[in-house]
Amino acid sequence: MTSIRLSVPQTARKDEIIELKALIQHPMESGYRRGSRGEQIPRNIITRFECLYDGELVFSADFHPAIAADPFLKFYTRAVRSGTLEFRWTDQHGETWSDTASLSVT
């Protein structure tokens, strides 16, 4: 169970620039830490984030190990029409998590 939190306004005026926030529970293990027995803890990170507005990619990010645990992103998009915003994370092994929010544009 991976916890995700999204902040998307419920409504916006057409062409308004809206603020989006996305938070996901993930250790972002850098691969540089060692365990209590001195063993290297293998890297385990999310490498890709995408935000789709009605299926169209409007923002994306590539992450390296320097992105902090439980990755947080705040970015903007222009409200063009009522629709669904999908937020999608993919880790280095190809596993994905996603969540959606709907936006009503007046």
Add this chain to the structure above:
Amino acid sequence: MIRLSPVLAFAALVAACSPSPTTDTDLPAADVRSGYTFLTAETQAMQDDSFANPGYLWVDRGAALFGSRAGDAPSCASCHGEGLTGAAATYPAIDAATGDLLNLEGRINQCRIRHQNLPALDYESDDLLALTAFVASQSAGVPISVSTDGAAAPHYRNGRDYFFTRRGQFNLSCHQCHDENWGKRLRGDTISQGHGNGFPAYRLEWQALGSLHRRIRDCDAGVRAEPKAFGDPKYIDLELYLSSRANGLEMESPAIRR
């Protein structure tokens, strides 16, 4: 920048403490300040925004667990409805049935065993942290109000003893840092008053949410004392002393701490 080792930093602190004799007076109630006030504005902003504060990832998970059933067991919500507003601010508290002092984690596990016929959750498991954070978050802004009389009195005395007893290779008590030297610098940190009002808290150092007992274990390890096990009765007694010491301070869980 010279990178002082923790050992040297503590040696410096011990030296700083030594000229003035150690007192045995409690922190005056008028001086009580939340750990929040020792954070930078940026870290405070991270705590205040529930969409930036990663602690809420656990709160959400806890809310889902609270409302869901495992097998035939009733959910937490089937007894407690929407939740337990204000309850966390009164813990640790004496359990009427057994006479034991329970902290919030202990109460949740006892509920599971007694009413839900479910096994206790491990300390620091994501599920126990999530449930604890969810219940604690429902007391956010509520002043801590624990009872230290009656059956709780001996626990309070034990906890206070733990707080004032020097321990570990550094021979330091909780009191020496958090009563006598709070507000002073120790390496890059300002020494806080050591309140538990933000726990379970998301510590930057942990990169995760953790319990107050995890924090106390770090303190014990920090003075090079043997940390006690999670849920050790001595830690629950200490938790009661810490809460009573912070009586009146608003709950902040899930807080951000360094």
Add this chain to the structure above:
Amino acid sequence: MPDHPAPPETRFSRRALIRLGAGTVLIAATPLPAFATPDDVKAAQQELFGSRVIRDGRVTLKLPAIAENGYSVPFSVEIDSPMTEDDHVRQIAIFSPRNPIASVARFQLGPRAGRAAVATRIRLGGTQAVQAVAEMNDGSLWSGSAQTVVTLAACVVLW
């Protein structure tokens, strides 16, 4: 014993002695064992942008003056751009001269963003100036940087 200077390898400054004494502790306490250099930042930039000219300006980074913990430092970047079809930011790349890997993150955006601003939280292996390079739709490259002091926690637990 004749009075002569000690050979170089045994002549320690006080600071070096402190480092020696604390050496094992420091190795265990340092979360990031290797560090990039400004050259690594150049190499990472070249990989992304070739040898195109990067000009100073239009890029504003925000970092706290003092980062309380290098594991999680609030970071934001904003590019001065109208974000129209004709004039917008295509991507923003973040670089660290002192982390194990120079590349921190890369954000792709376009006119749909409306505003070229991104905030996140990053890990910093020490006090440094973080750099951002923005690529515009006309192919021009702009950069900015911000400095932060990364402090060490008082009670580092060594396990």
